[in-house]
Amino acid sequence: MYFAVKLLPGHAYDYRRFLAYSGLNKSRDSRSERAARITLYYHQVEKGLSLASPRAGFGMNVIPGLLDDVDAYLGAYGITDPATTAISALQGYLDYHERIGHPADYVRNRLSVIFDKYHIPLEQSQSWAGGVLPLSRAGLLAARNAGFKSFFESRYSVRQFAGGVIPESDIRSAVETAQKTPSVCNRQSWRVHAFSDAKQIERLLAIQNGSRGFGDQASVVLVVTSELRSFLGVAERYQPWIDGGMFAMSLCLALHDLGYGSCCLNWSKESGDDKLMRAAAAIPPSEQIIMLLAVGILPDEFRVARSYRPSVDQILVMHGA
Ligand SMILES: Cc1cc2nc3c(=O)[nH]c(=O)nc-3n(C[C@H](O)[C@H](O)[C@H](O)COP(=O)(O)O)c2cc1C
Incomplete structure (x- = not known):
């Protein structure tokens, strides 16, 4: 009360x-x-x-x-x-x-x-x-191995996949790497629900509705959630999204490191869709859905959206001494 x-x-x-x-x-x-x-x-x-x-x-x-x-x-x-x-x-x-x-x-x-x-x-x-940038799998894998900046900058949201199976061990490995994400007082509220069955993926993506034209090529769909029981004070009411969002970013990078393509899929939803997804993906009631990730095998050649970034001056405010 x-x-x-x-x-x-x-x-x-x-x-x-x-x-x-x-x-x-x-x-x-x-x-x-x-x-x-x-x-x-x-x-x-x-x-x-x-x-x-x-x-x-x-x-x-x-x-x-x-x-x-x-x-x-x-x-x-x-x-x-x-x-x-x-x-x-x-x-x-x-x-x-x-x-x-x-x-x-x-x-x-x-x-x-x-x-x-x-x-x-x-x-x-x-x-x-x-517009779009043409990329090749080989070019992307090489850029990945050329130091942190190049690794980070060579990750794109990929919306073309080659199909095929991603071994469960690779998903486990990516999640294990992403566990190094920092979290509030190390509470690690994140959870990941992984789906590789095509019918199940289709069901989940139909509810998400942001992957038309490429979701069906994904080998795996991950639902990233945060366990609300990890949060103990009223001031932490947004911490599930912060820690879960940071974890999701790490997961994208870990998948990139393994040579897979991924695309974050928003969970900016109202309650009706949230309930549908919980039922379809068997998400426990105490977990907050943060986002979905479509994961797939990179084709040899593909295009990505350029997703322009503005100059640092538009982002960074240096507050002097
Ligand atoms: C939380 C979140 C939700 C997103 N949702 C979608 C989505 O529903 N469908 C989609 O195609 N891309 C989605 N994206 C991908 C963005 O469009 C993409 O990250 C952005 O344009 C930057 O491009 P980059 O990831 O290639 O650097 C999402 C990204 C984030 C972080």
Whole structure:
């Protein structure tokens, strides 16, 4: 009873902050919210292009709105990221459709209007980093062995897999490596539920709904959870996601080290889907689902979304002495 009451002010505080500052409030269109929306939608274009067989004409549910946002962003803030990265991703979209001989006139015409309106030289746009990168398995494995920075930077979210079986011993080994993740007071709340049966994978991914076009090529799906019983105070109410999220990152890196590709799959879900997943994956009630991971064998050649990163200056605030 004591904690039932004690938990409430914390949740009310988070509730107020999220309502005030997140992008939920669509009427307040700040620069950050516009940038987040552009990034979300151009990344859908990149993800589509990074599949083994992108569907001709894909993405038209988001592209018109994306182009509106890009136009408005360039008008308001000048020729700058993420509008520039979005343009580059859309140019990748045009290149792909040209290769497969499928008309993409709507995108071509709207981009051309934007280029004219903002006097963008075509050569300038070629240095912008949206779209996909072609990679090879051999190149990636070599980069992996060239020191930490190269190892870290050569991990990508992979959305093309070769199929085939991943030995259970490799999954065990990756989980064992990831156990070295730091956690609050070393409580190690993380748990991993591994699935390799194709039918079961299909069931889980249908609930997750973020792996269309590649989930069926995954050899293993991992559900990363945090055991809520590990947390003992009201101030720890978000620790399951922090420790579980850090563990999931380690797991991606451990899989990368073993030469497998992986893609994190979000568990940003409301209660209905959460209940469905718990039932389908037999997750104990006291565990919090953090995210899923699709894991697979790398093809010899494949493409990944470029997933542009901005300059450090946009991220790092140095607070002087
Ligand atoms: C928590 C989390 C959830 C994600 N969910 C999805 C998803 O549902 N589907 C997907 O294709 N990619 C998903 N991603 C992958 C991101 O798109 C990717 O990490 C991001 O673009 C950076 O690219 P990189 O991983 O290649 O560096 C997710 C990543 C994280 C960390």
